[in-house]
Amino acid sequence: MxxxxxxxxxxxxxxxxxxxxxxxxxxxxxxxxxxxxxxxxxxxxxxxxxxxxxxxKTTSPIFLNTDIDRLAKVFRMKSNAFIDAYLHRDEEGDFVLNSSPCTFLGEDNKCLVYEDRPRACREYxxxxxxxxxxxxxxxxxxxxxxxxxxxxxxxxxxxxxx
Structure with a gap:
């Protein structure tokens, strides 16, 4: 592409x-x-x-609390630690990734947390x-x-x- x-x-x-x-x-x-x-x-x-x-590569999904809790569990972290490591609040007050491309995007364009990815990613x-x-x-x-x-x-x- x-x-x-x-x-x-x-x-x-x-x-x-x-x-x-x-x-x-x-x-x-x-x-x-x-x-x-x-x-x-x-x-x-x-x-x-x-x-x-x-x-x-260019945008961040919005992370709902359920997404944060699920991914924190995958990484064996507390939800607050996951937020501190990967997320910040945008101008609308939503949790989004700290950087682009997505931290969880592999070099082969596969999602490293595909089964546990945020709802916004599932529906995109x-x-x-x-x-x-x-x-x-x-x-x-x-x-x-x-x-x-x-x-x-x-x-x-x-x-x-x-």
């Missing part, structure tokens, strides 16, 4: 995707959810996350869930991070212009 090319392409199409987001707000919720799920399935038939891992990129209307802003932002989301938004955008 050529991430430099992806970054340029995703940035150049961002304003188009912004217009798509505005059009998608008018689509019936069930129709939007079903179309996103269908395009999500197609995108991930073509895109291998292990070849990319851009999400893990959130394009196959219900109530897409509520996360269109997040999905738009993810077009700059995830090639699959970019592909989905490009497709759904071309359909919404018809």
């Amino acid at each position: 050529d991430l430099e090319y992806f970054e340029k392409e995703s940035r150049s199409e961002y304003s188009t995707h912004l217009k798509t987001k505005a059009r998608l707000k008018k689509v019936k919720p069930k129709v939007l959810d079903d179309r996103f799920e269908e395009l999500h399935t197609k995108a991930f038939e073509e895109i291998d996350c292990l070849e990319c891992a851009n999400c893990c 990129p959130h394009t196959n869930r219900k109530k897409m209307h509520g996360i269109l802003e997040l999905t738009l932002k993810n077009t700059l991070v995830c090639p699959a989301v970019f592909k989905i938004f490009r497709q759904i955008g071309s359909e919404s212009r018809k």
Whole structure:
């Protein structure tokens, strides 16, 4: 995966995707959810996350208390010690990683804590869930991070212009 090319392409199409987001707000919720799920399935038939891992290289998931407790247990640490070692609070008050790429990303792009990874990682990129209307802003932002989301938004955008 050529991430430099992806970054340029995703940035150049961002304003188009912004217009798509505005059009998608008018689509019936069930129709939007079903179309996103269908395009999500197609995108991930073509895109291998292990070849990319851009999400893990550039952004941090939000760590919920349950995620922190679970990972602290894996590392045989107290939750506070895990926080001190790996996390800080962002401007919204959420726990996020201290640095990028993710501390738990292996050189082979595999997650070293995959079975115990945070909920946000399990659900990423959130394009196959219900109530897409509520996360269109997040999905738009993810077009700059995830090639699959970019592909989905490009497709759904071309359909919404018809």
